[in-house]
Amino acid sequence: MDIKSNHSAPILTDPTPINKPRLGLYDALLPYSSGAVFLTVPWKNPAVNNWLDAMKSSSPTHQKLTKDSGIDMSANDVAVAYCNWLVKYPSALTSFEHIMNNAKGKRIALFLDYDGTLSPIVDNPDLAFMSDAMRAAVKNVAKYIPTAIISGRSRDKVHEFVGLQELYYAGSHGMDIMGPGKEGEEGNLFQPASEFLPMINEVLKSLVEIAKEIKGAKVENNKFCVSVHYRNVEEKNWQTVAQYVENILKHYPRLRLTHGRKVLEVRPVLKWDKGKAVEFLLESLGLSNCDDVVPIYVGDDRTDEDAFKFLREFGGGFGILVSCAPKESSAFYSLRDPSEVMEFLKLLVMNKKSSPL
Ligand SMILES: [Mg+2]
Numbered sequence: 001m002d003i004k005s006n007h008s009a010p011i012l013t014d015p016t017p018i019n020k021p022r023l024g025l026y027d028a029l030l031p032y033s034s035g036a037v038f039l040t041v042p043w044k045n046p047a048v049n050n051w052l053d054a055m056k057s058s059s060p061t062h063q064k065l066t067k068d069s070g071i072d073m074s075a076n077d078v079a080v081a082y083c084n085w086l087v088k089y090p091s092a093l094t095s096f097e098h099i100m101n102n103a104k105g106k107r108i109a110l111f112l113d114y115d116g117t118l119s120p121i122v123d124n125p126d127l128a129f130m131s132d133a134m135r136a137a138v139k140n141v142a143k144y145i146p147t148a149i150i151s152g153r154s155r156d157k158v159h160e161f162v163g164l165q166e167l168y169y170a171g172s173h174g175m176d177i178m179g180p181g182k183e184g185e186e187g188n189l190f191q192p193a194s195e196f197l198p199m200i201n202e203v204l205k206s207l208v209e210i211a212k213e214i215k216g217a218k219v220e221n222n223k224f225c226v227s228v229h230y231r232n233v234e235e236k237n238w239q240t241v242a243q244y245v246e247n248i249l250k251h252y253p254r255l256r257l258t259h260g261r262k263v264l265e266v267r268p269v270l271k272w273d274k275g276k277a278v279e280f281l282l283e284s285l286g287l288s289n290c291d292d293v294v295p296i297y298v299g300d301d302r303t304d305e306d307a308f309k310f311l312r313e314f315g316g317g318f319g320i321l322v323s324c325a326p327k328e329s330s331a332f333y334s335l336r337d338p339s340e341v342m343e344f345l346k347l348l349v350m351n352k353k354s355s356p357l
Contacts, residue, residue, distance in 0.1 A: 052239050055230065055259065085326035085334075092298075092320045092333040093340060096347050099318070099333070103294040106316070109287050110141060110348070111278055111307065113299030114151040114158050117322050117341055121261065123232055125220055130161060134338065137345040142166050144352035148281050150174055150274050152260060152303055154223040172224035173267065173303055174277025179284070190280065193224040196254070196268040200224060203252060203266055210244040217241055224268065231262035260301050274303055275310030282314075290316035298322060298341055305330050320344070 073081070092099065112118060118138065119130040130138075141147055148168035151158040155171025155178060162169075170177045177190040204219065204226045211217040216232035230241050245264055249255055258265045278297060279288075287293040295317035297307045308319030308330035319331035322341060335341050 052242050055238050055242060055262075055264070081326055082324070089321060089329065089331060089334040091340075092335050092344050093347070095333055096344070096351075099296075100351050106292050106294045107287060108145045108348070109282060109285060109293060109295045110145045110147045111281070111295065111297040112138070112147065112149050112341075113274075113297075113301060113304050113322075114149055114153060114161060116261065116300035116338070117298055118149075118338060119161065120338060125218065125227075125229055128161065130338075134342050135163065137342045137349075138162065139164050139166070140349050141345045144349060146285055146287070150277055150297075150299075150307065152222060152225065152227065152265060152301070154221065157222070168281055170274075170277045170281065172222050173265075173272075174274050174280070175224040175268070175270070175272055177277060177280065191224070192272050193268045193270055196224065196270070199252060199254065200226060200266070200268070203248060203255060206248045207245070207266070210248065214241055214244065222265075226266045227260070228264040228266070229262060230264070258303065260303055265303075273306035274299070275306035278307050278310055279314075290314050293317070296320065298335065298344070
């Protein structure tokens with residue numbers, strides 16, 4: 001299926017060209033105007049301490065919950081806190097019937113994050129493999145429901161991890177979208193940040209160099225964004241990571257920094273995120289009418305919140321946050337971990353088999 005949309009023309013709030021007409025490349029590739037919006041506020045040299053705070057809060061854990069509360073919480077207390085949190089974000093497994101009742105007579109579209117959703121979070125991001133059982137579950141659900149993987153990773157990398165041809169893939173937080181089939185087929189590729197590529201590659205080289213000076217730091221090339229993983233960096237050195245990244249980014253006002261789970265991500269100053277990617281894909285699939293479509297997005301990361309927020313605005317869909325610890329989210333439901341995600345996918349298949357549209 002071609003990737004196309006009736007989206008409105010792009011609104012560019014910053015009239016200064018970078019080095020060629022904006023959006024030219026993908027306009028040439030696709031019968032689509034993206035609606036991509038350049039942010040009016042570029043990266044502003046924030047205090048490193050602010051970044052450090054964000055780094056520390058980017059991956060809430062049971063330990064953090066304990067520390068923040070100032071109370072030495074027992075395992076039982078943590079379990080109680082999680083149960084209380086479930087009242088606000090009910091399990092998508094126990095609420096499955098309710099979810100399906102809302103989807104009755106409507107088409108479902110499924111959007112899945114990769115890391116921490118389909119695969120476990122691991123110390124080495126190159127080894128974040130999904131299980132064969134999970135792959136089979138995703139393959140199965142895609143037979144019944146249009147399914148897209150939306151990841152901060154490069155599209156090639158996440159495609160390699162998942163290994164299924166029949167899915168839509170959105171890499172680089174949705175800045176690199178490909179439909180099922182082969183790359184290069186006309187109308188099959190959408191890359192709203194193409195013109196940033198030379199700049200991103202420059203920054204990538206600089207970040208790779210500085211990462212060599214910080215034990216445990218790892219830089220990942222995600223094509224239209226760059227990740228600096230600090231999961232394996234001692235916490236006392238996190239400030240050094242933030243400082244080094246700041247020193248590089250101050251030369252690139254058209255790039256900005258976002259936070260993921262133990263990862264800093266350098267991205268173009270372009271209002272394009274996982275939420276925009278979901279909107280784009282729904283339109284491409286002809287599923288943008290909230291009266292008869294229920295989009296479901298499953299993700300675990302702060303960057304998935306953009307998609308959760310979009311689904312709230314969309315009206316008919318809902319987000320499912322994957323988390324084993326309480327945290328605020330724009331999602332409606334929750335799942336504890338990737339194994340529960342797999343159970344949810346299996347339930348979707350069983351439901352489709354028993355009540356096909
Ligand atoms: Mg994730």
